[in-house]
Amino acid sequence: MTTKLQVLQRALAAALGEGAAISCALGEVTVVVKAADYAQAMLTLRDDPSLRFEQLLDLCGVDYSTYGEGAWDGLRFACVSHLLSLEHNWRVRVRVFAPDDEMPLLASVTGIWRAANWYEREAFDLFGILFEGHNDLRRILTDYGFIGHPFRKDFPVTGYVEMRYDPEQKRVIYQSVTIEPREVIPRVIREDTYGLK
Template identity: 45%
Template sequence: MENALKELGAHIAGELSSEVISTEVAHNELFIEVRADVIDKVLAFLRDDSTCKFQVLCDVCGVDYPERPLRFDVVYNLLSLSNNQRITVKVQTDARTPVPTVVPIFPTANWFEREAWDMYGIMFSDHPDLRRMLTDYGFEGHPLRKDFPLTGHVEVRYSEDEKRVVYEPVSLVQEFRKFDFQSPWEGTEYVLPGDEKATEQG
C-alpha cells in the first residue's frame, strides 16, 4: 500500500511539477501540499486523471496557526472509490488572500467552503454564495480562530419585556474565574454560590 501511494505521489508531482510543493505518505494516506492559487487546477487533475480518479470530495476544512504569516491551512480530503485510496491536499493562506473556490469541480465544496469562511474567515474567490451558515447573520468574528475569545463578544437571550431576541455584551464576574487547576471536589479555598448552607452546617 505504501509503495503504491509513493508511486502515486511521484506521478502527481511529475505531472504538476510547478503546482506541487511537497508529497508525503503517512498513516496509509498520501498528503500533498500545493500552491493555493492553483488548487482548482490540482483538484480537477486529481479527479480526471486516469491514474488518480479521486472523484469524491469528502471534506474541506480549515486549521489555524496564528503564529505563522500564512496562518491558515485549507485541507481537502478526497477519496478514489476505483482505487480504494485517499489523498489529503493542503494549501496555505492568510486572512486577506482568497483561495480559488472548487465548487465548479466538486459541487459538494459549496457548504464546506461556507463553513470554513464562517468558522475561520478563510475567503474563497468566485464562490457562488459565500455567507455565514452556522452563526447568526450579525455575528462578529470567526469562532474557530485561536485568538477568538472563549466567551465570544456578545450573549444572546430572549427578552420577555421586548418580546424579541436581544444581544448584550458579555460580562464575566471575575471572582468566579479563579483557576486553581485542582479537582473541583478538593483543594478549593472559595465557596461557590449555593454552597453557603453546606459550609454553615459543616
C-alpha cells in the same frame, strides 16, 4: 517491491509537477500546493486518468497561529481537503495556505466538486476563509448577526456578544458579554496518608 502508496506518490508527482510538495506519513499521502496553483491542481487530481479522484470527502479550514505551541512561523490559514479515487481505491490529503493572513482568500472548488459548497461555507463561517468563485458564500452554522469567526485561535471563549430576553422590550436583544473572565483552579484535597497504603 513497490507499495500502493509509492505508486500514488509517483502518479501525483508526474501529474502535478514541481509545484506540489508530496509527503507520506503514517500511511497517508499529503500534497501541499500554492494558492495560485490550487484550482488547477484540484482539476488535475480529478481529471488525470492516473489519479481520478472523483470524490471530495471533506474540506475544512485550519488556523495554524498557535501550532507547535507558538513555534509556527508560516502562513496562518489553510484549507485541507480529503479526496477519494473509487477507480484506483486510494486517498490523498491536499493542503493549501491562504497567502494573506488578514484576508484569507482561496479559489473555490465548487465547480469541480459540488460537495464543496457547504464545506467552503463552513470554512468561511468558522475561520473567515473566503473562497473566490463561490456563488453563495454565507454563514451556515452561526447566527446571521454573529460577529467574528469562532474557530480562530484568537476568538474569545465567551464570544463578543450574548443574547437574552428583555422583559421591558418584550423581545430578544444582543448585548456585550457580561461574563467576567476568571481563572478556575481546581481544589485538591488529599489525606495525610495518601499514597502510603
